[in-house]
Amino acid sequence: MVKEDPLAFRFDCGAIWLNLLATQGRTFGAHPVERLATPGRLAEWLERCELTPARPPDDDDLRLARALRETLRPLALATVDHLPPPASAVAELAAFLAGHDDPIRLSADGRLRREPPRSTADALARIARQAVDQMTGADRFALRSCPEQDCRGVFVDPPGRRRWCPSPACASRGRVRALRARRTAAAAGTDAAAPDAQNSPAPDA
Numbered sequence: 314m315v316k317e318d319p320l321a322f323r324f325d326c327g328a329i330w331l332n333l334l335a336t337q338g339r340t341f342g343a344h345p346v347e348r349l350a351t352p353g354r355l356a357e358w359l360e361r362c363e364l365t366p367a368r369p370p371d372d373d374d375l376r377l378a379r380a381l382r383e384t385l386r387p388l389a390l391a392t393v394d395h396l397p398p399p400a401s402a403v404a405e406l407a408a409f410l411a412g413h414d415d416p417i418r419l420s421a422d423g424r425l426r427r428e429p430p431r432s433t434a435d436a437l438a439r440i441a442r443q444a445v446d447q448m449t450g451a452d453r454f455a456l457r458s459c460p461e462q463d464c465r466g467v468f469v470d471p472p473g474r475r476r477w478c479p480s481p482a483c484a485s486r487g488r489v490r491a492l493r494a495r496r497t498a499a500a501a502g503t504d505a506a507a508p509d510a511q512n513s514p515a516p517d518a
């Protein structure tokens with residue numbers, strides 16, 4: 314099995330706002346993994362995204378980041394599944410964006426740059442706008458969600474080739490389950506006379 318640090322941030326989902334969703338792991342399982350545990354971790358995450366705010370994040374900022382993440386999540390899943398989005402999440406996102414106007418100020422200091430966000434809320438507003446652009450434009454067709462039922466992580470996959478999210482643990486678990494299902498089906502097919510014995514999967518090693 315693949316070993317990975319469950320608390321490590323994921324930066325491989327294909328967009329910053331999707332990486333924000335992935336700051337919680339196993340969201341739909343019995344024990345979700347919170348990777349944004351402290352304001353310091355949020356500061357670290359924003360720095361990795363090159364969105365370090367002028368003021369370091371505090372507890373309120375951490376609550377805001379998690380709240381935005383859980384507002385975006387059902388919207389992302391509805392987009393992937395071509396379902397109407399939950400009205401409450403739409404209203405929350407609209408209210409957040411209405412309250413956080415973050416004008417774009419550019420400079421060309423060696424390369425094209427945007428002025429750093431003044432606050433964590435401004436940084437989150439940039440991420441929220443990226444999410445809106447991706448979910449409302451043609452890019453939405455490249456969004457997929459992980460079939461692992463405790464994960465359902467959303468990621469970008471324009472060719473539509475990936476089955477699982479980029480977490481190696483999901484692909485690994487999914488493949489083991491698929492293999493077991495194929496073996497069970499094969500066993501049932503070759504010995505139809507004793508289906509009860511043959512249909513039971515072997516106990517886990």
Ligand SMILES: [Zn+2]
Binds near residue numbers: 461480
């Ligand atoms: Zn997954």
